[in-house]
Amino acid sequence: MDTHIIEEGLVKIEVPDFEKVSAKAPVFYNPVMEMNRDISVVVINQYRKLVDHDISICDAFGGTGIRGARYSKEIQGVNHVVVGDVNPLAVEIARSNMELNDISNVEVEKNDANILLQSNKGLFDVVDIDPFGTPAMFLQSTAANIRPGGLICISATDTSALCGTYHDPCLRKYGAEPQKTEYCHENGIRILAASMARNLAVNQKYLHILFSHSTEHYMRIYAIVKRGGKKTNQSLDNIGFIAHCPECLHRETIHGYAPSIPENCPICGAKYNVAGPLWLGDIGDKEFLEGMINMAESLKLNKKDDLLKLFHKCYDEAEGPITFYDIHKICKNLKISSPKINDVIDEIAKRGYFISRTHFKLTGMRTDMPLEELKQLILDVKEEKLGNDA
Numbered sequence: 001m002d003t004h005i006i007e008e009g010l011v012k013i014e015v016p017d018f019e020k021v022s023a024k025a026p027v028f029y030n031p032v033m034e035m036n037r038d039i040s041v042v043v044i045n046q047y048r049k050l051v052d053h054d055i056s057i058c059d060a061f062g063g064t065g066i067r068g069a070r071y072s073k074e075i076q077g078v079n080h081v082v083v084g085d086v087n088p089l090a091v092e093i094a095r096s097n098m099e100l101n102d103i104s105n106v107e108v109e110k111n112d113a114n115i116l117l118q119s120n121k122g123l124f125d126v127v128d129i130d131p132f133g134t135p136a137m138f139l140q141s142t143a144a145n146i147r148p149g150g151l152i153c154i155s156a157t158d159t160s161a162l163c164g165t166y167h168d169p170c171l172r173k174y175g176a177e178p179q180k181t182e183y184c185h186e187n188g189i190r191i192l193a194a195s196m197a198r199n200l201a202v203n204q205k206y207l208h209i210l211f212s213h214s215t216e217h218y219m220r221i222y223a224i225v226k227r228g229g230k231k232t233n234q235s236l237d238n239i240g241f242i243a244h245c246p247e248c249l250h251r252e253t254i255h256g257y258a259p260s261i262p263e264n265c266p267i268c269g270a271k272y273n274v275a276g277p278l279w280l281g282d283i284g285d286k287e288f289l290e291g292m293i294n295m296a297e298s299l300k301l302n303k304k305d306d307l308l309k310l311f312h313k314c315y316d317e318a319e320g321p322i323t324f325y326d327i328h329k330i331c332k333n334l335k336i337s338s339p340k341i342n343d344v345i346d347e348i349a350k351r352g353y354f355i356s357r358t359h360f361k362l363t364g365m366r367t368d369m370p371l372e373e374l375k376q377l378i379l380d381v382k383e384e385k386l387g388n389d390a
């Protein structure tokens with residue numbers, strides 16, 4: 001295998017030569033995921049700062065070992081990292097990458113992630129699940145082997161299933177009905193989170209999401225896990241459904257596993273489309289995000305500017321209502337061209353509603369203004385600013 005050395009964060013990593021990123025490469029390495037790895041370094045550092053004790057990490061899909069190496073070098077107070085991969089070539093290159101960086105607290109093991117997680121190594125403080133495609137079949141062993149108080153970091157690249165482009169795979173993997181709406185990426189994160197919550201609940205554990213995002217071809221959720229039967233039961237109240245009207249774009253949330261869901265939109269009478277079960281609780285923690293922003297400022301990260309932009313957007317939209325509106329979609333519905341989104345946002349803010357942009361979509365607006373009022377406001381802004389199109 002021909003290789004070359006790249007530098008990322010504070011480590012040098014030997015990676016296979018490649019022309020095109022592919023799961024068929026002898027050992028997988030994707031330079032585009034550098035920001036994803038930078039973000040993980042920030043989140044785990046901030047988590048470690050809050051728990052205030054040394055931590056163990058399991059990177060169950062190690063590839064070249066780049067995450068394990070970076071976690072060891074760039075996160076304060078990491079006492080032990082276990083890196084696993086089923087590919088023997090990955091294990092070989094990951095071991096030599098630890099030597100290349102003089103790292104002695106990372107153990108690299110050839111193993112299937114489910115077996116590695118259950119192999120009596122004790123419970124982990126942090127479990128990182130970064131598979132090809134869906135993490136669905138690894139959720140139960142993660143849920144069982146994360147220490148109460150621990151942090152789960154989970155990636156999913158099967159966004160076409162989570163977002164409803166492919167309906168049946170979402171049913172199979174997540175037991176959920178997806179929906180192809182303008183906010184389908186948010187729904188995707190909520191479907192994955194609900195699946196995590198259900199797997200945790202089996203172990204009397206529940207989650208608190210610190211940060212989640214959908215970027216390019218992947219989604220990622222960072223969540224603290226806690227234990228307790230009663231609180232787990234209460235946490236399941238966050239599971240429910242989103243009913244969406246494809247005609248007028250009205251939507252409503254319905255909590256519960258088997259709730260009664262209205263069939264028709266109360267505004268226009270059209271038949272609702274329903275997505276779920278999904279997580280209707282928070283998908284970001286504003287205070288933790290503030291800590292992440294400060295933490296990122298203090299670290300050496302190549303993708304710092306990009307990740308700070310993302311963190312700020314997520315900070316702004318945290319604590320906003322569930323789902324957002326797409327100004328283009330509303331304007332299409334109103335049969336007008338879009339006014340400037342910032343003019344609309346300023347008007348919404350003037351009326352005292354929650355309003356933010358969203359990291360999910362450039363043309364998205366997260367607001368609790370009732371849709372009918374929002375439509376009228378957009379029409380009014382458009383009238384006053386004719387000729388000033390977005």
Ligand SMILES: C[S@@+](CC[C@H](N)C(=O)[O-])C[C@H]1O[C@@H](n2cnc3c(N)ncnc32)[C@H](O)[C@@H]1O
Nearest residue numbers: 028061062063085086087111112113130131132
């Ligand atoms: C997306 S890559 C991981 C990339 C790596 N985390 C990084 O940031 O560069 C997925 C890795 O999981 C490995 N893999 C696939 N199925 C696995 C399984 N069931 N258990 C453990 N590793 C697996 C693959 O060999 C591949 O190296």
Ligand SMILES: [Zn+2]
Nearest residue numbers: 245248265268
């Ligand atoms: Zn309607």
